[in-house]
Amino acid sequence: MKLTQIQRTTRLKMPMKTTVITLGLFLGVSGCGDNQSAQQQTTEAAVTSEQTASTIWPALPPAIAKDEALEAKIDALVAKMTLEQKIAQMIQPEIRDITVEDMRKYGFGSYLNGGGAYPNNDKHATPADWVALAESFYQASVDDSIDGINIPTMWGTDAVHGHNNVIGATLFPHNIGLGAANNPKLIEKIAAITAQEVMVTGIDWVFAPTVAVVRDDRWGRTYEGYSEDPRIVKEYAYAIVEGLQGSVSGDFLSDQHVISTVKHFIGDGGTENGIDQGENLASEQDLYDIHAQGYVGGLNAGAQSVMASFNSWHGEKNHGNQYLLTDVLKDRLGFDGFVVGDWNGHGQVAGCTNESCAKSVNAGLDIFMVPTDAWKPLYENTIAQVKSGEISQARIDDAVSRILRVKFRAGLFDKPSPANRPLSGKTELIGQASHREVAREAVRQSLVLLKNNQSILPLKPNMKVLVAGDAADNIGKQSGGWSITWQGTDNKNSDFPGATSIYSGIEQVVTQGGGKTTLSANGDFKPEQQPDVAIVVFGEEPYAEGNGDIDNLEYQRGDKRDLALLKKLKAQGIPVVSVFISGRPMWVNAEFNQSDAFVAAWLPGTEGQGIADVLFTKADGTVAYDFVGKLSFSWPATPQQTQVNVPLAQDKRVQAQADYQPLIPYGYGLTYQSVATDAISLDALSEDNLAASQTLEDLALFERAVKSPWAMYIATDNEQQALTSSVASNSALNIRTMDRAVQEDARLVSFNGTEQGTVGLISSFPRDLRAYSNSDSALSLSIKVEQSVSKPLWLGLACQGDCRQQVDIAKLVNTKLAEWQNVSISLACFAGEPMDFGKIAMPFYLSTDAKVDISFSDVVIKATANDNTIQCH
Known part of the structure; x- marks a missing residue:
């Protein structure tokens, strides 16, 4: 999801003075209102869409059988509501843009906090502060003294690898690491823990899971994808939705669970050149075979909300694509929950602005996510568009019915207020030891051993160990984006109470084993501290969304400081174990060449000691934990090999197989039982980045x-x-x-x-x-x-x-x-x-x-x- 802040500013120094450019204003809005009436679509076009959808998209049975009594209750409530009350249910503002009195007056159906938004604008807000804000907005929403209706509101948050906006929460490995673990049961457990920690703060709804199937690793959200293989994504989507919401045949949306969101519909992982919010040109068959499998999994598990994607499909923004949102998602895939927009995503639709977009409603969007003060003109303009006939009353009633259906299923009409729910305020659950142990296990299972010359790993804990690299003792860097702040930047280790850096985990194991550690980011040490081995922890700086987009996969292009560190240590005859922190596979041939062992650690989150668990033996020399992770993304052979994806199981074309030539294939990963013949040689690799031989286009x-x-x-x-x-x-x-x-x-x-x-x-x-x-x-x-x-x-x-x-x-x-x-x-x-x-x-x-x-x-x-x-x- 989202651009983190209301301002979303980049400071650009312009001639004479510094001009502040508010990027949220520049999201491709153009033109003026769409004057086409909702009733003007032709029967012929509708029939054609239905026929096309039926040939590619399966008719999924609903995960939850229709409840006639519930539907009658929804119909009765909708019949009592005024148009203004209905539109308010469809408006989702952000906590920095509304007051409690706004909620009391308008009765918004939902609200959100963007990544890096906190109660009282306080990064260090306590769980009690979160609960207090949830309680105040809830009480205002059910106060009918002004708006005449008492429908409870709901709070949505980005909890994408744990409750990542809250200080002290357990942060799990990002999705790319979890994909390497390939363990759906573990994923379900992680999701259930996330739901608990979210509910401690009084929140009802999370914007997860992301089910993007990444095709181009230059994309800045690659780490939010579990795999380039849609089979893993499908299986994981089912597991995480069930973990968040509970089983539809059991504890579905009980007081231990939250509403989930499968996102971003559809094709966000397949944009051209890996550009975030860009253009997906996949065929419709590939859109289903590759990009829709996470939705098949998530909807089969009973997902109650789906988030529309920023990207376009063949020139049309998804937020305004009626064929995808209605004909495919709602009609063919049988989705009866609601579709929520992304951060002012409706404003990117042709003919729309952030303040006005009838086309999105007509296309099938049920809730506008509208941060900034654009919510008020959007509310007023949408009301006017219904009155003029530009949006039909039937479309509004359908949207509101979907929102109410989810609220009834989630028990929001019957549950106590946020401050009085069973898990609310139980701060001992935030980052509790049992939760961190599951995260630590996830770290162990996510690690992929790519190189292990002379079986240098596992290390014995009684050695003299130099721990180097700027990521060694940096919890923010090892956690990546969406960690307290939206970009994961501007954090210190003290912002992660209860967490463990990679270095501190190593230090604990080595000290207990009778060895000695030296922490030196630049690899310097005193002569008397000559180490037996160096563990170098290095990798990408944190980023989120489009800020992570790059134009090729070369690591540290133009600034090879980490390579210099590896070379310095190798020149001193010190064996080097590289632990690589990254949100995607990258071209690191030179770094491979300078490493005796190389571990892809991805973005492990707050439980850094999980890495030491695997790198070191027990005190008696036996293996404590073996490597189990396997690449869920192919590793590039050149910086320009950005779209190297394992052929799909159903793709039997000879050319597809012949074109698949990564440096390291999908599914690869060594263990401590691997023999030399199991390993791909990662020595003496070419360090020519081939840039000169690549033809750039204008x-x-x-x-x-x-x-x-x-x-x-x-x-x-x-x-x-x-x-x-x-x-x-x-x-x-x-x-x-x-x-x-x-x-x-x-x-x-x-x-x-x-x-x-x-x-x-x-x-x-x-x-x-x-x-x-x-x-x-x-x-x-x-x-x-x-x-x-x-x-x-x-x-x-x-x-x-x-x-x-x-x-x-x-x-x-x-x-x-x-x-x-x-x-x-x-x-x-x-x-x-x-x-x-x-x-x-x-x-x-x-x-x-x-x-x-x-x-x-x-x-x-x-x-x-x-x-x-x-x-x-």
Whole structure:
């Protein structure tokens, strides 16, 4: 799910001053309201959709049989509700954007906390603080003194590897590690523990599990996927839904369980180039065979909510895709719960904004997830759209019936208030020892042994052990994203009370075994402390969602500090055991070459001692715990081998098998019983990243239209706005579309000269453009300047954080006035501190405080451009 914060800001230093760009505004919104009536869909189209769905999508029997008495109760309640009350059930605001009085007045059907949102905006809020907030919102929702109805609200939270927003909670390995364990029973146990810890804080509903089947490991959410194999995902989805909700034939949604959400429907793991929220171009058969299997598993277990995905399928955003949300999910797959949106995902639908989107409701969205203050205009606009007939009353009644059905099944009308439920406030359950032991077991089972030369592992605990690497004593880094904060950053070890770092687990085992440990992140040690072995713990920094998108799989491209550490230790004759922390398989050939043993530890969470359990023997030299993990993702042979996926069982094509040539195949993993012939040689691997032999393609940013994932914006030093129409203005400039070669393929910007004005392109997440910066690429555009520019005209790029580089092109463009010219500037001109091409938030902007009219079109990053107007070296 979600962008974590309401502001979701990236600070981009613009010319003259720093401009704060609120990324939540730039999520691809465009156009104006969809005026098509809900009744205008043709019978022919409906029949065609039904016929197509029936050939691919199975008709699943409902996991829960229809209860006529319950349906009558729902119908009676819906009949009593006003339109305003119904729409309120469909609005889900965020805790930072509403007050208790708002809840009392409107009676929202649900609310959420985004990743990194806490009661009282306090990261260290106690479980009691969480319960108090839940209780106050609940009591306001059932207070009918203003809104005239007492339907209980429900609180949804991202609990994706434990109750990860709460200080002291048990954090389990992320999904990629759990997939390597391939143990559905363990997954069910983990989910049940998560449900308990969530219920301690008075929360009813979790946004899990993610059932994405990842096809391109550059995707920043790869670690949220269990496997590239849909069979594992299907089995796990069933297990985790049953663990969270209970069995439909037993303790379903009892006072020990929460409502689950299978997400994100559908195809989020299959976007082109691994770009988050991007375009999935899978065939419909592959959409079912690969990307739908987690939903088959989850719905068969009785999942009560499904979250719509940000991604598009063949050009149409899923939040507005009636065929997928209604014809497929609700009609063919028999889903009778509710569909909830993702973080303002409806605003990305063509013709919609965050404040208005009839198309999503008509498509089958039942609950708008609408953080920020957009909830109020969305509420008002949706009411108006029903009154005008743009949304049918029947569609609203269906959505509200689905929401009420889940609330009745969950017992929300009968349960005590959040503060008085059986598990509420039982703080001893948050991170309790038995929960941590299950997490520790999950860590042990998730580890995959990829290399073990001369059977260096297991180690005896009576050795002198050097523990090196910046992840060795860093609980935040080993836990990854979605850990207290949304990105998993800005955390200290003290933010994880009760947790164990990897180093502290090793220290405990070695000390008890009579050995000695030395912790040194940089690998330094005194001569008298010469170690018998070095355990080096290193890997990716935490990230979440699109912030983790990269353009190839080379580890630490351009900054090989961890490789240098490994080489330093090897040069001293010290055996090296590498423990690699990552959210995906990565190209680490050089690191493999410098390691005697190599363990893929993924993102193990708070119980780091689980790693020491497996690396070391018992005191008597016998194996304590063997490796059992197997790769659930294929390991790449090159940085560019980003889509290496094991052929599906039903795929018997010779070509599919022949094309599958990873460095290490799916399902691989050594044990302590493995012999030399079992192992793939990971010595003397090629360290040529093949970058020079890869053909980069031109990257169009604005060519006839703005290209995904970019959006156009205008800004001054004090304000900024997304462009949602063909004409816009601020205090520094006016901008409008214009025709150059075809309709609206260019923009005309009139700067008024009173202050600095800026026009440019921005993405909701930073993008990795290092492949272009490392080549002879250039930023190219066509531009026409009507008057001589008397002040600097800055052409620039900006990266996440306070960084930008820009070039003054005023003299250049002044040479040809009132005619189009091509300007091409080498990306090398934008290099240097503090520019980071790995996190480009704005790949293009023009900025000036001169009075001038400028037209531009065809903004492209040229992969090779030897005829640059401005060349830098």
